[in-house]
Amino acid sequence: MKSILGPGLALALALSTAAPAFAQDAPQPPRIVVNGEGEATLAPDIAEISLAVVREAESAREALTQNSAAMAEVIKALKEMGIEARDLQTSGVQVSARYDYISKPDNTQESRLRGYEVTNTLSIRVRDVAKTGEVIDRAVSLGVNQGGSITFTNENPKPALTEARKKAVADAVEKARTLAEAAGVKLGRVTEISDTVVSQPPQPILAKAYAARDAAPAPAPVEAGENAYRVQVSMTFALEP
Structure with missing residues (x-):
């Protein structure tokens, strides 16, 4: 029987039939994969603080007016203390209705509008860590009555990260x-390497730091401690026969 396939199609079919023989994966060379960890510490040089002014009034307009006046005084005082405008940022303004819930004889509750609450949250970056307690104390004395969190960071953590990476690699090499x-x-030689920086969680402000202003004129006690920068590496080594 005479073939009805053209020469080009016949050749393509022949190549597709032979393809699986070439598609087989080459055996992986012997290797070993290890993980290493390294840590380096650095004294913080920046404190990032989140503080809020909360005011409540019968109307939303009145609550906002009172809140804005108090926050304006806080911002003015912070600038007078040397905090630059670039280090002050409003991170949220919230207006919410407040209700009183009254129990009725039939065991149900009736809600009555008590007024409105306005919360204005300010993020502050303090570049002189030694002034952190003073900044908190001053802000609270002028109207801040709600706290968020404080995080001690470093403007340039690169030296600590470099040291942590070296320690992580040394740890992985020793394990291998x-x-x-x-x-x-x-x-054998290193064939692959990757690293991951482990982040540092924020440190919360203690509530007693706010109460301290009423007991004594001294600034709120704040300890900066050290920041620990941790790096994890994954390294792949070839194995020689």
């Missing part, structure tokens, strides 16, 4: 050598 020696094989 130990495993290779125990297995009776020879460690």
Whole structure:
């Protein structure tokens, strides 16, 4: 029987039939994958604080007016203390209705509008960490009555991260050598490496720091401590016969 396939189609079919023989994956060379960890500490040079002014009044307009006046005094005082405008940022303004709930004889509750509450939250970046307690104390004395969080950071954490990376790599290399020696094989060159920086969680302000202003004129006690920068690495080594 005479073939009805053209030469081009016949060749394509022949190549597709042979393709699986070339598609087989080459065997992976022997290797070992290890993880390493490193940590370095650095004294913080920036404190990031979140503070809020909360005011309540019969009308939303009145609550906002009172809140704005108090926050304006706080911002003015902070600037007089040396906090630059670039380090002050409004992070939220919220207006909400407030209700009183009254129990009735039939065991139901009746809600009555008590007024409106306005919350204005300010994020402050303090570049002189030693003044953190003074900044909190001054802000509270002028109208701040709600706290968020305080985070001690570093403007340039690169030196600490570099040190942590070196320690993480050294840790991974030591693990790889130990495993290779125990297995009776020879460690080869590094074929792959990656790293991950572990973030530092914010540190909350203690409520007693706000009460301190009523007991004594001293600034609220705040301890900066040290920031720990942690790095994890994953390294792949070839194994020689």
